[in-house]
Amino acid sequence: MTLQHFGWFLGAGFGVQGWNDPSYGIGYDWKQPPVYQDAARLFEASGLDLLIIEDGVAVPDTYGGTAEVNLKNARFVPKHDPLPLVPYLLAATSRIGIVPTLSASFYDPFTAARLLATLQHFAGGRLGFNVVTSGSDLAAQNYGLDQQVEHDLRYDRADEWVDVVRQLWRSWEPGAVLEDTVNGVFADHTKVHPINHHGRFFQVRGPLNTVPPTEEPVMVQAGASGRGQDFAGKNSDVVLALASTPERMRDFRESVRAVAAAHGRNPDDIRVLFVVNPILTANAEESASVRAHRAELTQAAIDEALQGVSYLSGVDFKAFDLDEPLPELTTNSNQGTLDNFVKSAPSGSTLRDILQARANKDGLAIIGTGDEVAEHLAELADAVGGDGFLFTGQVHPAHVHRTLDPLVPALRRRGLLRTELGRGGLRANLRDF
Numbered sequence: 001m002t003l004q005h006f007g008w009f010l011g012a013g014f015g016v017q018g019w020n021d022p023s024y025g026i027g028y029d030w031k032q033p034p035v036y037q038d039a040a041r042l043f044e045a046s047g048l049d050l051l052i053i054e055d056g057v058a059v060p061d062t063y064g065g066t067a068e069v070n071l072k073n074a075r076f077v078p079k080h081d082p083l084p085l086v087p088y089l090l091a092a093t094s095r096i097g098i099v100p101t102l103s104a105s106f107y108d109p110f111t112a113a114r115l116l117a118t119l120q121h122f123a124g125g126r127l128g129f130n131v132v133t134s135g136s137d138l139a140a141q142n143y144g145l146d147q148q149v150e151h152d153l154r155y156d157r158a159d160e161w162v163d164v165v166r167q168l169w170r171s172w173e174p175g176a177v178l179e180d181t182v183n184g185v186f187a188d189h190t191k192v193h194p195i196n197h198h199g200r201f202f203q204v205r206g207p208l209n210t211v212p213p214t215e216e217p218v219m220v221q222a223g224a225s226g227r228g229q230d231f232a233g234k235n236s237d238v239v240l241a242l243a244s245t246p247e248r249m250r251d252f253r254e255s256v257r258a259v260a261a262a263h264g265r266n267p268d269d270i271r272v273l274f275v276v277n278p279i280l281t282a283n284a285e286e287s288a289s290v291r292a293h294r295a296e297l298t299q300a301a302i303d304e305a306l307q308g309v310s311y312l313s314g315v316d317f318k319a320f321d322l323d324e325p326l327p328e329l330t331t332n333s334n335q336g337t338l339d340n341f342v343k344s345a346p347s348g349s350t351l352r353d354i355l356q357a358r359a360n361k362d363g364l365a366i367i368g369t370g371d372e373v374a375e376h377l378a379e380l381a382d383a384v385g386g387d388g389f390l391f392t393g394q395v396h397p398a399h400v401h402r403t404l405d406p407l408v409p410a411l412r413r414r415g416l417l418r419t420e421l422g423r424g425g426l427r428a429n430l431r432d433f
Ligand SMILES: Cc1cc2nc3c(=O)[nH]c(=O)nc-3n(C[C@H](O)[C@H](O)[C@H](O)COP(=O)(O)O)c2cc1C
Pocket: 009, 053, 054, 055, 056, 101, 130, 131, 132, 133, 134, 135, 221, 222, 223, 224, 225, 226, 227, 228, 229, 240, 241, 242, 275, 333, 334, 335, 336, 337
């Protein structure tokens, strides 16, 4: 059995964690760092390579044209900015990679390069950054636009954004900093260069006004459409993905690796990590009852599913009759997310068919005892022949313990999960195997 890389994708972002789960008890405040620090310590002790913190910059009101379902159930909102959390997580840990999300559409590249350079110095090489292009018009309207820039153009812009960020990180040559106290020379000015970037989208003079870190932060990305995969394959160290079958996982990974090779990269430098949702139970009886509960298409379950896909795709799914075939849909928002949803059932299916197919298949859920979930992951790893997985879920300690306490030893017994993280930083850990 080959070792896999594991991480945790915090899909609720720096936001509400299990606010109405009765088993959570009291005493944890999602608005403060300790809940995330506790989780990060546990992830590190468990041998997870990285913790990725999702982000989004709007209060969704796509579903039915109102924010009611989102605010009532705390879905995608409220959410703090993930970047100020990073130093707290770094201070609480010493080996795990910390990966905040930031938007190439709304951060200008100089600000991003400087912020990430600063944080990477704090991180000692453990920083990553999840680059998103923020598909939502609602987000764009918070930044002075009437609507979001066209899908592929967003990625063209993001390509240039990444290029500028990296140029700025390279604007100080190695050896530029002398700190020569004898001759009174801090830095050799001949080794610090303006980048004078005049591109299609950005004009940036440079150089960066701080010392770039020796190890550039690890770039993470989750583009799923053709253009998104091209961006990810060209630029990313880690690609995040959702896929519902081993075949789709294998195909996606092959496709991203082929793009990377076409851009002259070594595909083995990329790690493609698939999101899975382990739901740990005590025995077969509990698993059966969890499955039965999840397969029920209650109004609450319908709202839950549709508010999510409505926001992420920018298409109001409340506008469709549940029992009519769904029309052809396209979006300027997250095309890949919309395609994934619609293709959950054969073409011509009704919305109810799609929801039922997803509920029956349980989406990304892997339900069972520690040994059963680990065995499932081992089979998946074999079938995909890939790099690893990201667990998703809230980071309330009750949930993290419930998930990892039985799962970690079961994964280790199968030789899937490392016993210790190295101290060389996130990129080094990702390249250990
Ligand atoms: C695992 C995963 C995590 C993602 N995290 C974020 C996020 O934090 N913020 C965000 O705006 N988009 C996020 N996305 C959306 C992607 O960046 C991307 O827009 C989406 O997968 C659709 O692909 P496309 O843009 O190529 O159509 C995520 C997607 C996936 C699959």
